[in-house]
Amino acid sequence: MLWKSLTIAASLLSIVLPFLSLNDKVLGMTEVHGKWLQLMHGYEELWRDQDVVQDADVRARVSDAKKIESELSSKAISLPGQDEKLGAATYHEVIAERAT
Numbered sequence: 285m286l287w288k289s290l291t292i293a294a295s296l297l298s299i300v301l302p303f304l305s306l307n308d309k310v311l312g313m314t315e316v317h318g319k320w321l322q323l324m325h326g327y328e329e330l331w332r333d334q335d336v337v338q339d340a341d342v343r344a345r346v347s348d349a350k351k352i353e354s355e356l357s358s359k360a361i362s363l364p365g366q367d368e369k370l371g372a373a374t375y376h377e378v379i380a381e382r383a384t
Contacts, residue, residue, distance in 0.1 A: 316356060323352050 330345050337345075 319352070319356055323349060323356065326352075 326345075326349055330342065330349070334342055
């Protein structure tokens with residue numbers, strides 16, 4: 285009876301734990317995506333304001349943006365990568381659909 289209980293507990297943990305860690309990955313990806321959007325808007329604002337502001341201010345803002353960009357790049361390395369097989373299969377499926 286004890287071994288059956290331990291086996292059931294281990295089975296349930298092996299099912300539940302991946303979902304718990306998946307939630308952390310999704311939160312991390314959402315955070316990084318939000319920061320990339322902020323960076324993109326910062327670059328757009330800088331592009332729009334480049335004729336109005338002083339050169340020194342532009343250089344400082346670009347330098348700050350580059351620092352944020354490098355921090356985000358290092359965070360993005362720990363996120364899951366793209367599945368090449370899935371991408372290729374999806375690509376071929378889309379091409380086949382468009383042909384019909």
